[in-house]
């Protein structure tokens with residue numbers, strides 16, 4: 007295990023571009039929002055100073071309206087599309103125009119609690135940044151207590167089955183010529199398909215044409231889906247922010263209100279077929295997708311017996327943790343990104359929630375299964391839930407980070 011610890015640290019060092027860490031070299035050559043938060047959590051196990059630095063560089067990308075973008079293009083890098091020129095965001099550092107799951111408050115709380123003496127001043131500096139980001143979510147994205155995404159990339163689960171309905175409204179046929187770069191780094195069968203990519207880009211051009219104005223996007227965008235993963239993650243992040251607020255002696259009413267709103271939203275994510283699900287806000291239809299995000303209820307502090315039954319059922323069939331899509335359902339693809347593979351950091355979030363809610367044994371099993379996957383195959387982006395085959399990018403930062411903090 008010592009040897010693997012050293013490998014994990016080396017990956018984080020090698021992916022360091024000077025104050026920020028890329029998810030993996032080549033495929034993702036900039037700072038990604040939630041990747042960076044996980045990475046900071048991992049860095050905190052051996053370099054707390056560098057961990058806080060990671061957080062501060064993430065917030066250099068924050069917009070005046072509070073939004074923290076999903077990519078920060080600190081400096082020019084080759085091999086990625088769509089780069090800063092395509093997003094057309096008039097600020098420096100250049101950024102994308104959409105956000106990503108707000109795990110930051112949760113990771114930052116963990117880093118802070120590891121060394122409060124050292125972290126206090128950093129926590130004070132970052133607290134207001136977190137508040138403005140969450141406030142932006144509540145004002146612009148929360149509908150009926152659920153968090154709406156305007157682009158599948160915001161979910162972090164790009165090609166999940168959750169978006170199939172919403173993406174059906176997006177006409178990608180007018181997108182014109184472009185060259186994908188992701189498929190030059192990774193086997194195309196492990197990535198989203200061309201028809202998905204045409205629509206991703208169509209939605210990027212749409213947002214850019216709206217000048218990234220949230221009101222205009224909300225009015226006219228063909229894609230608007232309440233993402234069950236986002237709702238759970240934001241709710242959890244608000245609970246952590248509340249604990250930080252208590253610690254720093256800040257007012258808590260606003261955060262308490264957010265928590266109540268999001269708790270009401272969680273109930274609306276309940277698909278009558280018996281599981282937490284995403285909802286296409288344009289049609290009102292549930293996605294019908296039992297995904298790894300459906301199992302973030304414990305992480306959000308919410309107990310649910312039916313989800314516990316689903317969890318046991320899936321873990322009886324799958325040896326490697328919670329797959330991004332249930333292998334028994336139609337549309338399952340073992341190696342295609344978010345349509346089947348197991349992701350280590352999703353296992354970590356699910357297990358953290360289970361352990362906190364007292365499901366200690368199953369949390370321990372998830373941890374052991376994830377540990378075994380990484381120890382046997384290396385620090386890959388994701389793995390087949392059928393055979394554990396490693397897939398996507400290698401030497402991946404968040405896989406290394408969860409090894410150091412949780413799985414190792």
Ligand code: DGY
Pocket residue numbers: 076087088159164188
């Ligand atoms: C990509 O380019 O595949 C990323 O997931 C977008 O964030």
